[in-house]
Structures are given as structure tokens and as C-alpha cells.
Amino acid sequence: xxYPVTAAIxxxxxxxxxxxxxLYTYEDxxxxxxxxxxxxxxxxxxxxxxxxxxxxxxxLVVLMHxxxxxxxxxxxxxxxxxxxxxxxPKVANKHSGYVVGGTSPFGTRKVMPIYIEKSIFDLSxxxxxxxxxxxxxxxxxxILMDLPNAIPVSVAIESLxxxx
Numbered sequence: 148x149x150y151p152v153t154a155a156i157x158x159x160x161x162x163x164x165x166x167x168x169x170l171y172t173y174e175d176x177x178x179x180x181x182x183x184x185x186x187x188x189x190x191x192x193x194x195x196x197x198x199x200x201x202x203x204x205x206x207l208v209v210l211m212h213x214x215x216x217x218x219x220x221x222x223x224x225x226x227x228x229x230x231x232x233x234x235x236p237k238v239a240n241k242h243s244g245y246v247v248g249g250t251s252p253f254g255t256r257k258v259m260p261i262y263i264e265k266s267i268f269d270l271s272x273x274x275x276x277x278x279x280x281x282x283x284x285x286x287x288x289x290i291l292m293d294l295p296n297a298i299p300v301s302v303a304i305e306s307l308x309x310x311x
Contacts, residue, residue: 153278179213
């Protein structure tokens, strides 16, 4: 099986991070429900990478459990701004260097603050996008704390719909 070599994979290799690679059949707008189903894992351990922005268009990354949503009001309070919203996909692609659906927190084009849901660190392993649609890497969540721009937060809310 041939795995993609992305900016995320190059970053993980350069840092000596231990990880495993997992391909699955990508479905447009399927999100973490599809990846968890295809890989036979809990959606809670699939961590989605969201590119968001403040009201003055400053980009930021949010890492959240696949089965949860981001409280944008709570995140805005933490960031110290009036509002936070998801970026338009084209803008998100420009900031991250990845196509939406294949966004990884590793090896992004722009250095952005990365807000990580604290409860992710309670897990023994997580699945995060490896930088391509249909491609996740499994690794220890502790690796996220080694990112120089990592900021742990508590902004998870129950997800009743499949939005951010």
C-alpha cells in the first residue's frame, strides 16, 4: 500500500514522531463519521483539524474530538476577541496549505495558534489527518503539546449535527 508523503508526514518524520498510517475511502462532507466507520474506531478518538478565524480575519487552528463541536463563543472569550468562525474553504486552504477534508495540524503553510481541546490528552492514542483526504495518522496526543503554538482549551460541546 502506498501512503502519501505530505508536509505533515515530512514534519512528523523530521521530529522523530512514532505514528502509523491509515488510508480509508474518503466521502465528500462525510467528516469524522466516515473515517471512524471505515477504520472501525470510535469517532471520539478521531481529531478533526479546523481552520477558523477571528472577526479581524486572523487564522487559528482548532483540534476537536470528531464527535464534539467547538463552542465558538467560548473560544472567542479565550482568544480575547468578539467572535470566531470557520474560514471559507478557499481561505482555509491558503492558510494551511491543505485541501479542506485533508487538513493536518502538522506542517501547515502558515504558523497559527493551535487550540487543542484538553480532553484529547486523556486519550491513549488519536487519529489525526495526515495531510490528504482519506489519510489519517495514529499517534500519541502528547505529541500535540510539543507543537510550539499549542494552547490547551476546554471548548467542546455536544454535537447534535455534523457541523464544526
